Amino acid sequence: MGRAKSDLLVGDATLLDWIVGRLGPAFAETIVVGARAPRGARAVRDRRTDAGPLAGIEAALLEARSGHVFVLACDMPRASERLAALLLERCQGRDVAVPRIAGLAQPTCAAYARPAGDKITAFLDSGGRRATRALEGLDAAYLEEPELVRAGIGPTELTDLDTPADYEAFIAALRA
Numbered sequence: 001m002g003r004a005k006s007d008l009l010v011g012d013a014t015l016l017d018w019i020v021g022r023l024g025p026a027f028a029e030t031i032v033v034g035a036r037a038p039r040g041a042r043a044v045r046d047r048r049t050d051a052g053p054l055a056g057i058e059a060a061l062l063e064a065r066s067g068h069v070f071v072l073a074c075d076m077p078r079a080s081e082r083l084a085a086l087l088l089e090r091c092q093g094r095d096v097a098v099p100r101i102a103g104l105a106q107p108t109c110a111a112y113a114r115p116a117g118d119k120i121t122a123f124l125d126s127g128g129r130r131a132t133r134a135l136e137g138l139d140a141a142y143l144e145e146p147e148l149v150r151a152g153i154g155p156t157e158l159t160d161l162d163t164p165a166d167y168e169a170f171i172a173a174l175r176a
Contacts, residue, residue, distance in 0.1 A: 006035045006074045008167055010174070014038075015161075016074050026081045029066055033059045035074070051124050053108050054131040058124060061117030068092075073108035075161045077170060083153050086143070087111035095119065095138035101145050101155050107131035109158055 006016035013021065017038040024030040030041040033056040037043035044063045048055040057071050068091055070084040083099070090097035091111035098110040108131065116138055123134045145155055161167045 002164075004035070005161060008161070010077070010171065015077060019072070019074060019077050023072070023079070023081060023084065026084065027070065029064065031060050031063060031069075048124060051129050052131070054120060054124060054129060054134055057107070057112065057131065058117055058120045061112055061114050061120065064114050064117075067114050069112050069114060071108060071110055071112060073160065076106075076109050076158065077161065078157045078159060079109055080153065080157055082151070083109070083148075083157050084111070086148075086151050086153065090141045090143060094141045096135065097141040097143060098135060099145075099148060099158055100142045101148075101158050105132050105135055105140075105142065106158050107135055 006014060008015040010018040016032065016035060020030055020032070020038045020041050024040045031044050032038070032041045033044045034046050035043070044059050046055045046059050047062070048058070051058070053073060060069055060071060068088050070088055072079050072084075087097045087099070088111045091113055094113065095116040096107075096110055096112045099106045119137055120134055123137055128134060148155065159166070161170055
């Protein structure tokens with residue numbers, strides 16, 4: 001992208017500000033890991049510098065005040081409150097509830113029980129880094145694409161912004 005995805009513009013706001021403004025009111029607590037926290041959110045630092053998104057998930061879980069946490073990467077701006085609510089509901093009694101699209105788990109758009117943070121810490125301490133591999137050590141509920149569609153959640157909600165073309169298409173869709 002040439003710059004941090006969280007700093008991409010959506011109108012007059014950064015992408016991070018836009019996501020927090022859109023989804024934050026649905027939650028008692030909003031944590032931002034690894035970036036400055038917009039108004040209404042609390043900033044938390046990664047505890048590790050070399051563990052990618054999984055370090056952010058670990059930090060959020062270890063700092064969260066609530067028993068369950070909806071995790072969302074800032075490059076997945078289409079995720080809805082409905083998706084978050086469904087994942088949080090399916091996470092009850094489990095370590096994590098994760099959507100899976102075309103067979104690919106989406107651990108950076110998932111609901112985690114706070115105690116899963118200790119298991120993620122152990123995985124990271126053992127040298128693991130891939131978030132999808134960390135799921136193998138968790139009691140996971142996977143929500144497959146047909147179940148998401150039945151709940152009124154389209155797979156495009158889980159589309160991330162990896163390229164400038166992805167970002168431009170997202171902005172164009174907002175204007176439509």
